[in-house]
Amino acid sequence: MKTAADVFTIVAMLAGIFFFVAGTVGLLRFPDTYTRLHALTKADNLGLGMVVLGLLPQTGHIVVALKLIVVWLLVMLTSSDVSQLVARAARRQEEGT
Amino acid sequence: MADVLIAVCALLLLMVAVGLLSVLRGPTRADRMMAAQLFGTGGIAALLLVGTASGVEAVVDVALTLAVLAAFASVAFVEADRQAEGVIAKEDRK
Numbered sequence: 001m002k003t004a005a006d007v008f009t010i011v012a013m014l015a016g017i018f019f020f021v022a023g024t025v026g027l028l029r030f031p032d033t034y035t036r037l038h039a040l041t042k043a044d045n046l047g048l049g050m051v052v053l054g055l056l057p058q059t060g061h062i063v064v065a066l067k068l069i070v071v072w073l074l075v076m077l078t079s080s081d082v083s084q085l086v087a088r089a090a091r092r093q094e095e096g097t
Numbered sequence: 098m099a100d101v102l103i104a105v106c107a108l109l110l111l112m113v114a115v116g117l118l119s120v121l122r123g124p125t126r127a128d129r130m131m132a133a134q135l136f137g138t139g140g141i142a143a144l145l146l147v148g149t150a151s152g153v154e155a156v157v158d159v160a161l162t163l164a165v166l167a168a169f170a171s172v173a174f175v176e177a178d179r180q181a182e183g184v185i186a187k188e189d190r191k
Contacts, residue, residue: 006098009098009101010101013101013102013105016105016109016142017105017108017109017112020109020112020139020142021112023112023116023135024112024113024115024116024135027116027119027128027131027132027135028115028116028118028119028122033125033127033128036119036128036131037127037131040131040134040135041134044135044138044139045138047138047142048138048141048142051105051109051142051145051146052145055102055145055146055149058098058102058149059149060152061154064149064154064157067157067158067161068145068157070161071141071145071157071160071161071164074161074164074165075138075141075164078164078165078167078168078171079134079138079168081168082134082168082171082172082175085171085172085175086127086130086131086134086171086174086175087127088175089126089127089130089174089175089178089179090125090127092178092179092182093125093126093127093178
């Protein structure tokens, strides 16, 4: 049972690292601001989600596990709002110049 | 298991550090802000990993605080940007 949980954690962590790498590469390599914003906000949130999913079996307490999920939900909520706001600011700057 | 979690944490921080190059490269202010956002998300993930690996549960609360602060940072950026645009628009009219 312990081994199964550890294997699950490692697989989820690998997926999480993959998405974080994808987000960083996208941020550095994509051609314009909107595609970079797209790469960052989606890939990173999924990466964080995978990391949280991997951590769940390793937590000692149900309360801590729930708190991890709350952190992830909060980050998803804020980053979707923030990506809208940043995209709007980027468009305003483009129109201004 | 704690060693694996710390190794994952180190990798994530490396990724965040590489992503922070975008602060230097720009080219727009929004791109620089996005790097700060990446730092927020990556930092939260790193804190959760360290908290679970070391068994110190209070670190999860720190991650929660960072999640809120990262959102406020981006909102402050957008608001300051909007106000700066407003000032420029007013000066143009004079």
